[in-house]
Amino acid sequence: MDSDDEGGFNSAASSIELDEEMSSSVDFDSDVELDDYQEDETAFEATAKDLAPRRKAYEVEYRVYSPKDIQAQQDDQVAEVANLLEQPPEATAILLRHVRWNKERLIEQYMDAQEELLDKAGLGQDISKNPPRLQVIDGFCCDICCEDTPGLESFAMNCGHRFCVDCYRQYLVQKIKGEGEAARIKCPGDGCNKIIDAKSLDLLVPTELTERYNELLMRTYVDDKENLKWCPAPNCVYAVECGVKKRDLNKIVPSVHCDCKHAFCFGCTLADHQPCPCVLVKKWLKKCEDDSETANWISANTKECPKCHSTIEKNGGCNHMTCRKCKNEFCWMCMGVWSEHGTSWYNCNRFEEKSGSDARDAQAKSRQSLERYLHYYNRYANHEQSAKLDKDIFHKTEKKMTLLQSSSGMSWIEVQFLEAASQALQQCRQTLKWTYAFAYYLARNNQTAIFEDNQKDLEMAVENLSEMFEKSTDQLAGLKVEMMDKTTYCMRRRVILLDDTAKNLKEQTWEFIVDMV
Amino acid sequence: MTAPLPKRIIKETERLQSEPVPGISAQPHDDNARYFDVMVEGPGGSCYEGGIFNLELFLPDDYPMCPPRIRFLTRIYHPNIDRLGRICLDVLKNNWSPALQIRTILLSIQALLGAPNPEDPLNEAVAKQWKENQPEAIRTAREWTKLYAQKK
Ligand SMILES: [Zn+2]
Ligand SMILES: [Zn+2]
Ligand SMILES: [Zn+2]
Ligand SMILES: [Zn+2]
Ligand SMILES: [Zn+2]
Numbered sequence: 001m002d003s004d005d006e007g008g009f010n011s012a013a014s015s016i017e018l019d020e021e022m023s024s025s026v027d028f029d030s031d032v033e034l035d036d037y038q039e040d041e042t043a044f045e046a047t048a049k050d051l052a053p054r055r056k057a058y059e060v061e062y063r064v065y066s067p068k069d070i071q072a073q074q075d076d077q078v079a080e081v082a083n084l085l086e087q088p089p090e091a092t093a094i095l096l097r098h099v100r101w102n103k104e105r106l107i108e109q110y111m112d113a114q115e116e117l118l119d120k121a122g123l124g125q126d127i128s129k130n131p132p133r134l135q136v137i138d139g140f141c142c143d144i145c146c147e148d149t150p151g152l153e154s155f156a157m158n159c160g161h162r163f164c165v166d167c168y169r170q171y172l173v174q175k176i177k178g179e180g181e182a183a184r185i186k187c188p189g190d191g192c193n194k195i196i197d198a199k200s201l202d203l204l205v206p207t208e209l210t211e212r213y214n215e216l217l218m219r220t221y222v223d224d225k226e227n228l229k230w231c232p233a234p235n236c237v238y239a240v241e242c243g244v245k246k247r248d249l250n251k252i253v254p255s256v257h258c259d260c261k262h263a264f265c266f267g268c269t270l271a272d273h274q275p276c277p278c279v280l281v282k283k284w285l286k287k288c289e290d291d292s293e294t295a296n297w298i299s300a301n302t303k304e305c306p307k308c309h310s311t312i313e314k315n316g317g318c319n320h321m322t323c324r325k326c327k328n329e330f331c332w333m334c335m336g337v338w339s340e341h342g343t344s345w346y347n348c349n350r351f352e353e354k355s356g357s358d359a360r361d362a363q364a365k366s367r368q369s370l371e372r373y374l375h376y377y378n379r380y381a382n383h384e385q386s387a388k389l390d391k392d393i394f395h396k397t398e399k400k401m402t403l404l405q406s407s408s409g410m411s412w413i414e415v416q417f418l419e420a421a422s423q424a425l426q427q428c429r430q431t432l433k434w435t436y437a438f439a440y441y442l443a444r445n446n447q448t449a450i451f452e453d454n455q456k457d458l459e460m461a462v463e464n465l466s467e468m469f470e471k472s473t474d475q476l477a478g479l480k481v482e483m484m485d486k487t488t489y490c491m492r493r494r495v496i497l498l499d500d501t502a503k504n505l506k507e508q509t510w511e512f513i514v515d516m517v
Numbered sequence: 518m519t520a521p522l523p524k525r526i527i528k529e530t531e532r533l534q535s536e537p538v539p540g541i542s543a544q545p546h547d548d549n550a551r552y553f554d555v556m557v558e559g560p561g562g563s564c565y566e567g568g569i570f571n572l573e574l575f576l577p578d579d580y581p582m583c584p585p586r587i588r589f590l591t592r593i594y595h596p597n598i599d600r601l602g603r604i605c606l607d608v609l610k611n612n613w614s615p616a617l618q619i620r621t622i623l624l625s626i627q628a629l630l631g632a633p634n635p636e637d638p639l640n641e642a643v644a645k646q647w648k649e650n651q652p653e654a655i656r657t658a659r660e661w662t663k664l665y666a667q668k669k
């Protein structure tokens with residue numbers, strides 16, 4: 001579908017990855033420690049491997065930014081381009097917002113048609129010659145409030161639309177606070193397209209609004225950039241940068257972990273759905289939502305009794321139906337009274353035999369299709385439900401850990417295995433859940449069989465660990481070693497499953513039963 | 518209970534009386550100076566010609582930072598006006614400027630009667646008819662004007 005070279009994508013990822021890993025080599029929170037295979041610990045060969053970047057096929061390069069970082073990034077870009085264009089930073093910022101932070105496009109347009117660009121961006125003539133200031137003008141009457149008191153301070157940009165300071169401020173308050181606008185606020189003059197520049201805004205925005213204003217500006221900056229996204233977690237202020245492009249989303253699932261601990265997909269910003277690509281996630285959720293499969297099946301296989309209107313399911317091939325409720329006998333094909341079917345009592349004579357068998361085929365097919373869907377859906381829903389329950393347990397984990405400490409005399413550090421187990425359960429359930437949505441769309445072949453083996457392995461390990469986790473406190477102490485082993489095992493099975501799936505996705509060797517659009 | 522009427526509203530009201538716009542009138546209520554009875558004549562040459570349309574206009578507290586609220590009271594067959602009389606007009610929404618006034622808004626509404634825009638419909642059914650069978654739509658608009666928009 002797209003001929004994007006993965007080489008470029010990978011090499012870009014690994015070059016940055018290297019210094020990232022070096023700087024965070026003692027970061028125990030990172031997934032890296034969990035991805036380590038024990039085989040790697042064999043002394044000598046490990047050294048070379050340890051130095052080389054080791055990213056699993058399902059991992060992507062990304063970075064988390066605080067609001068401060070984003071502001072700095074924005075300022076840097078403005079400064080850089082301002083230098084190039086020899087424009088003041090205020091004007092440059094407006095220009096960059098105008099082209100949605102596409103630096104190259106801005107420079108190109110600036111070179112090609114400077115005046116047109118300035119005009120379109122709402123800058124008109126050079127503002128550096130005429131810094132914005134408040135003025136008192138004799139005989140001025142404000143068109144907005146009709147005030148004409150002598151000494152009234154007023155403001156106008158070089159478009160000449162002059163209003164009193166109070167009105168200008170009120171206007172900005174309305175725009176910023178009421179309408180959430182920031183980057184593209186126009187002159188209040190009727191029909192004027194001039195955008196109010198940053199310097200004028202500094203002069204006019206009431207101090208209590210500057211914070212909100214800057215926040216809004218930052219929002220537009222992140223919204224405008226394809227490689228930046230806000231973390232969708234409620235109240236989270238971080239943004240994530242990731243180089244994965246929209247067109248790559250059928251080849252990789254860009255899972256990112258925000259500093260607030262929320263894991264989400266950079267592609268669609270839904271909660272992490274590794275290993276299932278965004279497009280299948282979308283299809284799957286839609287399918288589960290409208291439940292069309294079930295509805296189709298019901299419409300194909302149930303009818304209302306013509307007499308008492310109770311719902312009747314047809315389960316055999318015979319068209320001679322007897323309503324369980326009112327004992328009405330009727331023909332499934334024509335809904336007519338059965339007694340009118342005369343001597344040809346076996347088949348409805350108002351239809352050809354062929355259409356009867358077609359109907360039966362269609363029914364069998366739709367039932368099969370429903371059963372297939374339900375097979376995957378039930379497992380998907382089960383893991384979703386269990387993950388929710390595990391989450392409750394996760395909240396209770398701390399309590400459990402405290403209990404265990406007092407009953408067994410273990411230290412806080414020594415009971416950490418419970419927390420590790422709880423987290424592993426969460427993560428693995430999340431993964432398993434999506435493996436079922438993924439598998440639903442897979443064609444039957446050898447590769448799928450291997451996938452399902454991996455899935456089964458992980459599932460069994462998870463159920464095992466889950467069972468141990470539920471045990472009472474007095475049993476838990478004795479299970480410590482076993483649980484730690486199982487936790488490691490689960491995480492390792494998860495990595496194997498994800499890595500394998502992601503590799504095949506990258507190489508586009510999966511065969512899907514739907515179009516990947 | 519009532520805050521003093523802003524100078525702006527007083528001036529606008531005065532001017533609406535002293536220099537009325539031809540074909541348009543706006544009369545504030547005695548008990549509520551922010552509430553106006555509006556009358557707009559259908560523009561000559563349009564399918565609303567000869568009609569007299571009543572509207573209500575209200576100036577909210579944040580006027581003129583926010584646009585006035587206006588609604589047709591007389592039934593009208595127009596793609597940009599819905600059954601409740603609400604009007605789809607850019608200057609009443611995104612393109613509102615505090616420098617605009619009641620008179621300019623009413624002139625825009627009169628202009629909208631002269632130039633219906635089925636591409637930006639508020640009333641889907643009317644807009645569809647307008648695009649598919651314009652002569653028929655215009656005939657209906659004329660009929661409605663005769664039926665509902667005559668001086669009583
Ligand atoms: Zn202006
Ligand atoms: Zn003013
Ligand atoms: Zn976050
Ligand atoms: Zn996604
Ligand atoms: Zn019945």
Ligand SMILES: [Zn+2]
Binds near residue numbers: 341
């Ligand atoms: Zn029959």
